[in-house]
Amino acid sequence: MTEISRRSVLRAAGGAGLGLLAAPALAACGSSAAAPLRSGHATISLWTHDPGYIKTFQDACKDPQLMRGSRFDYSVKPTTAAGSDVVTRMIAQAVADGDTPDLAGLIVDQFPRVMNAGIAENLFVDLRDTVRPFGDDLLKLAPYTVGKVPYALDSDNSITVLYYRQDLFDKYKVPEAVETWEEFLEHGERLAKDHKTSIGMVSTGDNGAIVNGLNQFLLQRGAGFFNAAGDLTLDTPEALEVLEFMTRGVRSGALLALPDPYGSACAAALKSGRLAATAMPNWYNAYGLQANVPDQEGRWRMRTLPRFQGGGHIGSTLGGTGIAVLKDKPHTEAALELLKRVYLTREGQLLRYRNGGFLPTLEPLYRDPELTAVEDDYLGGQRVFDVYGKAAADLPLFYQAPGMQILTDVLGGPVLDALKGRTSPAAALKAGLKAYRQQVKG
Structure with a gap:
């Protein structure tokens, strides 16, 4: 689907009553025409409501073991907003051909707002190929799935x-x-x-x-x-x-x-x-x-x-936040790789647990010796x-x-x-x- 037709779908969805609002705080112009980044330094923009996710991704970028072999040298540029505002502003920016994030944190009860009118399909990377190798070992995909296509990975098994x-x-x-x-x-x-x-x-x-x-x-x-x-x-x-x-x-x-x-x-x-x-x-x-x-x-x-x-x-x-990758952007490939390293590897899931207590979404990790040995003083x-x-x-x-x-x-x-x-x-x-x-x- 071309960028013009994609924006047409999003505008139609806005007219159908998704309640799109102006987003002056996030209205900087972006250019989807730039060539995709294939290697080198990648500044990944992350929109989220939770500082814990910001810290997780920033710490991951500095972790030599987690980043070993990557073609990208990462940094994260965060924007914090209320959970509902993340979705509202993201769609509004997409309609206006503005500056959408590379990674978006979608609170689970906000995700239904992108399940209609082709919104998820037009905004986010289809993660079927990404998750296929994990089969049933990858938990909590269902809340972020539209038409059998997963569009986000949850941050916590909750x-x-x-x-x-x-x-x-x-x-x-x-x-x-x-x-x-x-x-x-x-x-x-x-x-x-x-x-x-x-x-x-x-x-x-x-x-x-x-x-x-x-x-x-x-x-x-x-x-x-x-x-x-x-x-x-x-x-x-x-x-x-x-x-x-x-x-x-x-x-x-x-x-x-x-x-x-x-x-x-x-x-x-x-x-x-x-x-x-x-x-x-x-x-x-x-x-x-x-x-x-x-x-x-x-x-x-x-x-x-x-x-x-x-x-x-x-x-x-109860609860949860899915991280989605915005499609057809210069940093889409880099953002997807970063998400996979932080959310679909043992090292990434252990880092997330150590940083914010986020429970693994890979089922085998519930038998991992490093986690089974954890004792809670409280x-x-x-x-x-x-x-x-x-x-x-x-x-x-x-x-x-x-x-x-x-x-x-x-x-x-x-x-x-x-x-x-x-x-x-x-x-x-x-x-x-x-x-x-x-x-x-x-």
Whole structure:
């Protein structure tokens, strides 16, 4: 496809309602007519919301072992913006034939914005040939796939585990190896009644947090919002079962209803001991627990998730950021090689874990001696990859569709009504499904 026709597609997509905005901060002119760089110094422009990814790529460029044999001498030119702004500005610049990045960090819940109208196809490098040698060993491609074509590699496997206060479990006689959520909820109901303590949390804040919480449990149950074809799969027994589980937990106090799982109310619950456990991804250790209750070091542990009696997995996932390579640019070849070195090699994945705690997306690394020996002081010296390895071997696939953000907008309110007891779980799902189908035809 020519550059002119590509921009025509992007302009048409903008007119179809992608909400493109002017981007004066990133409006420097770029030239897609320049010859592709084949070797030598390559300054790779990276747009991302997270300084951790900037540090990772910059450190990788200075790592002699990781860069051995490369035709390129790399440096990274970063631009930091809010996650939604990265996508908005990138598309706006592409429409205007402006200065798009070489690498773009796409938060997982922003990726659906490029899944429609040929946006991903026209902006990003098709990664099928890049990932083919890894087969099923490469995890978490599904959320960044459009029409069976992957366009980004995730930066973190974002494995959801159960964090719990071992001292409080001992004090209140909660077994650490409870097998099912249903049994675990019974213990939570007892703790809520007798000690005003909860064994999990449910978000009642913004639509995104509410729907993400539902999706985390739903994926674990073996279902999801969409299937591989992009069809909505909300009208299922599993979805009803999960929402009933959540509402029962909130009603009894076993699950603590919080407006924000990262805000002051959650911090207060952690500090007071009212929240003795929570199902959250690996990154919550640093950004949720250690950030809010550093003095509780040594009291927390983690384990794989209890199963649902009806089936599913012992792990789930929440969050993530895919890195995509912009196509047909002078530095496209160099940027793709850099991405492969940092994201598809053992050395690169170890560097990412050491730098920011980003879990590997290559499954064999969960058995790598350097990682299996890792002990977490905050978790009482626990060997964390004993848990991550089991969960990584049983993670659900997470599919997205162009209508994901619409679903989030229309489903958040009904789910909140169910959690608050204003409607039934069945009625909430029915309302969300109806509203989605009114807005997304076909």
